Amino acid sequence: MSVLQVDRPLPGRVTPTFAPQQPHIAERSPPNTARIDAIKPIPRDPSAVVPQISARQLGKEFISRGSRVTALSDVTLDIYQGQFCCIVGPSGCGKSTLLRIIAGLETHTSGELELAHFDRSKPLHSMVFQEQSVFPWMTVEKNVEYGLRMRGVPRAERNEVVSHYIDKVGLTAFRQAYPHQLSGGMKQRVSIARAFANDPEILLMDEPFAALDEQNKAILQEELLRIWEESRKTVLFITHSIDEALVLSDRALVMTSRPGTLKADIEVTLARPRGAYEVRASEGYGALSARLWAELREEVLGSRQTKETIA
Numbered sequence: 001m002s003v004l005q006v007d008r009p010l011p012g013r014v015t016p017t018f019a020p021q022q023p024h025i026a027e028r029s030p031p032n033t034a035r036i037d038a039i040k041p042i043p044r045d046p047s048a049v050v051p052q053i054s055a056r057q058l059g060k061e062f063i064s065r066g067s068r069v070t071a072l073s074d075v076t077l078d079i080y081q082g083q084f085c086c087i088v089g090p091s092g093c094g095k096s097t098l099l100r101i102i103a104g105l106e107t108h109t110s111g112e113l114e115l116a117h118f119d120r121s122k123p124l125h126s127m128v129f130q131e132q133s134v135f136p137w138m139t140v141e142k143n144v145e146y147g148l149r150m151r152g153v154p155r156a157e158r159n160e161v162v163s164h165y166i167d168k169v170g171l172t173a174f175r176q177a178y179p180h181q182l183s184g185g186m187k188q189r190v191s192i193a194r195a196f197a198n199d200p201e202i203l204l205m206d207e208p209f210a211a212l213d214e215q216n217k218a219i220l221q222e223e224l225l226r227i228w229e230e231s232r233k234t235v236l237f238i239t240h241s242i243d244e245a246l247v248l249s250d251r252a253l254v255m256t257s258r259p260g261t262l263k264a265d266i267e268v269t270l271a272r273p274r275g276a277y278e279v280r281a282s283e284g285y286g287a288l289s290a291r292l293w294a295e296l297r298e299e300v301l302g303s304r305q306t307k308e309t310i311a
């Protein structure tokens with residue numbers, strides 16, 4: 001396995017420069033642990049479609065108190081630019097680990113991961129976590145503009161972008177509020193606005209709505225979809241909910257119980273734009289839902305057995 005040095009091309013490799021749609025070397029954010037393998041092979045045909053996220057036999061072993069835990073095994077997938085992709089799997093199957101590896105917050109221990117960075121004027125990715133990850137000492141406005149400020153975006157442009165996304169998530173009246181003055185759902189809205197304002201190529205979302213009540217979850221799903229429809233970013237969204245995967249995604253990937261690997265790749269053909277409740281009445285929803293559950297059911301049973309054996 002080769003290890004990518006972020007700031008210089010690999011020896012013998014050529015950094016692609018000839019067409020804007022060609023990817024650049026994948027970029028890492030946290031430099032200490034993160035590792036992305038290699039750069040994309042440069043396609044001979046400049047119009048060739050290059051996956052934005054490409055994993056080959058990706059694996060992850062943790063050593064925990066002297067024993068090995070295989071969290072991921074043999075994960076192979078390609079996700080293309082602009083796709084809204086959900087990963088569904090039972091609790092503990094390695095969903096967060098996979099996302100954290102892609103985000104550069106964790107290293108993989110086997111296999112290959114390549115990320116294509118098509119436009120280097122933008123960040124490669126932003127992450128939205130399940131737990132509220134807003135800065136408690138900053139106002140809504142300051143939280144949302146954080147990434148832009150870090151990148152040195154001029155104040156006028158920052159203001160415009162921040163106003164746009166604060167408006168999109170319905171928090172204009174709370175622009176100067178602090179997180180402790182907001183509900184859980186509102187804080188997740190701030191996280192989403194911050195992630196979109198940052199304008200990354202890839203949005204990585206780890207069960208961002210899992211802690212919300214049913215109605216707030218539906219509203220946030222619809223807001224997320226509306227914002228995504230205008231930007232069409234590549235989204236990798238982790239969920240344990242079949243319903244959520246069908247409301248949001250173009251593609252639902254099902255993971256096995258631990259060690260997590262991908263067992264099904266289901267195209268979600270439901271018409272867009274989608275409403276969180278209306279989609280359930282749409283043609284095809286029932287069949288897709290049953291199909292996903294058929295894949296997931298035995299994994300959930302499998303993960304229960306593992307836990308019961310351990311217990």
Ligand SMILES: Nc1ncnc2c1ncn2[C@@H]1O[C@H](COP(=O)(O)OP(=O)(O)O)[C@@H](O)[C@H]1O
Binds near residue numbers: 064089096
């Ligand atoms: N830092 C860690 N050290 C040891 N084991 C870990 C660590 N992080 C996750 N794991 C283990 O890896 C497995 C997958 O965890 P995780 O990716 O969080 O699952 P999921 O998000 O699907 O619920 C679990 O068995 C978990 O205990």
Ligand SMILES: [Mg+2]
Binds near residue numbers: 095096097
């Ligand atoms: Mg998780």
